[in-house]
Amino acid sequence: MISIYKRPYLCTIVKKEETAPGIFDMTIISEEITRQAKPGQFLNIRCADTLSTLLRRPISICDIDKEKKEVRFVFQVKGEGTRLLANRSLGELLDVLGPLGTSFTVDNSFSRPALIGGGIGVFPLLFLANAYRSSMDVFLGFRTKEMVVLEQDFKRICPDTVIATDDGSYGVSGYVTRLLEENIKQGKNDIVYACGPEPMLKKVQSMCSAYGIPCQLSLEQRMGCGIGACLVCACKIRTPKAWEYKHVCKDGPVFWGNEVLFDE
Amino acid sequence: MNDANMKVSICGVELKNPVITASGTFGFGREYAEYYDLSRLGAICVKGLTLNPRQGNRPPRIAETPAGILNSVGLQNPGVKHFIEHEIPFLKQFDTKIIANISGNTIEEYCRMAEILYDSGVDLIEMNISCPNVKQGGVAFGTKADTVYHITQEVKKYCRQPLIVKLSPNVTDIKEMAKAAQDGGADAVSLINTLLGMAIDIYTRRPVLANNVGGLSGPAVKPIAVRMVWEVASVVDIPIIGMGGIMNGEDAIEFMLAGATAVAVGTANFIDPLACVKVVDGIRNYLLSYDIEDINSIIGKVELN
Incomplete structure (x- = not known):
């Protein structure tokens, strides 16, 4: 019998890799989550079964594979909870609540979306890019070369994905918001999706407002x-x-x- | 033994089991109704209400600390009238009791809220005189015995429903506050509200909470809460609703042995949306395992060394 009620899911960890210093790329199996998840939504994960670190950690969904029933998420170790999560082993069960929250509006009547992500904010944009799979512009900003992740994943969907680093050690030098501005100045995009640090979101918001383009921000x-x-x-x-x-x-x-x- | 009596009575209001949701951890029940049938609860104590809507404090409003959390929500709520109009009809769908939790800046505000709730259909009123997160009112009424007595006596005049006074642990002697509440006419007391705490980010040298300080809850506070329930049980005759870090049935039993007639589950709801029903099941399993026919027979039955 299928219950009408939601519940936390116990999901097996099937992949785990540290793809940049302190950045972990993890995949779990959950038919229920892959069935329900939309780009922009997040999972609230119980990092370990312990009373010392109580709260779940909200982590955005990076991508799903419906056929393989795989849910992928990427996270940065920032404190005790994420450290415990990074120490979990393949084959272990993870207590996951979700998918939770609102999603990005995917609407194919937009002619050319722009996706802009900064740092750990790039992760949920991969799921969004996969949902569009049409012509789009992707701008990803990182602090420095060694922190660049998911480049190939994005380039498979959008070969023209632009990578920028704050220190110029890889890709274009400087902030990604400058690249977005050049684009929207030329009227290339009719919707912008952004996820990243608050200064970046503020800049995207004011830019889109100035050029009269709708944007969605993930806070x-x-x-x-x-x-x-x-x-x-x-x-x-x-x-x-x-x-x-x-x-x-x-x-x-x-x-x-x-x-x-x-x-x- | 196949089943045990789980019913308890709080000043004439019968609860089907002793598990109540702690105010501020359960909203108005809507979010949790997606996870289970709320009729399984003894009672639902709703988010703290004020006379007028409140926006609450600036974020960040939460910090995690060892085995606990600090919060400084600051009573964000849509106001008592909105609650009556929009939330009570939703809650009335379920076969459980409703407890309205009220806070005010002045004694008059508390009285006015009790008046407004007179015909609302709520089963019990919990008077919060222990919120650590608002500047005026709240805990200001809950830390001196004579003001506890006075406000209880005044608000009681306007209450149709039994009045529960929620006590603050941020006092030298909680027994004095409990006695003052009883003397003022309280029908029950609930304890503990959160303990005032602070967490500092050593890298920015700033408090984690925008409000600088907040209320500590979770397993970290449980031993303090159990001790306070036990102390209060020794000086009052009115029922006690015990709370503070209850995560499972065993924790609930501990509070009942200390003297609580019912228990409230708070922080655990954030970790597991099914926490309350798991506590109900855990209590039942304990009773069945130890052949205890009636839960009332364990209340206050701690055997001291």
Whole structure:
């Protein structure tokens, strides 16, 4: 009998690789998640069965393979939770809640989307690129050469993917937002999708607003439950008169750019 | 033994089992209703309500600490009237009891909320005089015995439903607060609210929470909570709702042995959306394993050394 209720899934870890210093590329098996997942959504993962590190860690879905029932996610070791997750072994079961949150709007009536990601923000864009598979522009920014990941994965879908590094050690030198601006100045794109650090999102938002192009931003905030109950992951969203706190886990993580109000 | 009695009574309101959701960890139940039938709960205590809507504190509002979490949500809620109009009809679909948790800036606000809730159909009112995350009100009413007595007495005048007073652990002697609540006319007390805490990011030298300080919950606080429930049970006759770090049935039993008639599950809901029903099952398994026919027979039955 199929239950009408959602539940956390126990998923076998089938792949794990450290693809850059502190960046782990992991794949789990879950028919349920591959069936439901949309680009931009995330998983809330119990890193280890321990009381010392209680909270799940929200990690965006990097890609899915429906045939193989594989769910891929990439994460950076930032603290105790992600360190525990990186230490998990192949064959072990991972307690995963999801897919959670809103997704990027995939609409084939857009003639040429631009995808822009910075640092760990590039991961969910691979799933999005796979969903489009049409002509698009992809701009990926990293701090330095050794942190560049997923380059080949993106180039398989979009051969013209542009890589930029802040220090110029690989690809184009400087911030990716400059590359996006050149593009939209020429009217090449009619929708922009962005995920990355807040300064990058702010820049994308103001640029798209200036050129009158819709954009979707994937936001990040410290989370608790991941399902909209604890209300900790607040973000400012515009209302007709002012703004209100919505929540990244349930109302987001993906918002339309013109909804989001960043603090000065 | 095939089954055990799980029913408990909180001041005349019968709960089908002693498991309640802790306020602020369960929203208004909607999110968790996607995971299980809320009728399996003894009662649902909803997100803390205020007279007018509140936006809450700036983010970050959460920090993880060893075996616990610090939060500073700051009572973000849509206001008591919105709750009555939009959330009670949803909650009424389920065969469980509803507890409205109220907070105010002034005694008058608490009284006004009790008045507004008079005909709302909620089964119990929990008066929060222990929120560590708001500047005015909240914990300001909960740390002196004479103000606990006074506010309880005033708010009780306007309550149709039994009144639970939620106590703060951030006091020198919680027994004094519990006695003051009982003397003021409280029908029950619930404890503990969160312990005031702080976490500092040593690399930025700034507190992790935008509010600088917040309330600590989770397994880290459980021994303190059990001790306080036990202390309060020794000085009051009214029922106690015990909470603080309950993760499973065994933890719930511990609180009941210390003197709690019912228990509330909070932080565990964030880790496992099915935590509350697992606590219900865990309590039942304990009763069956030890041939205990009635859960009421273990309340306060800790045998001291």
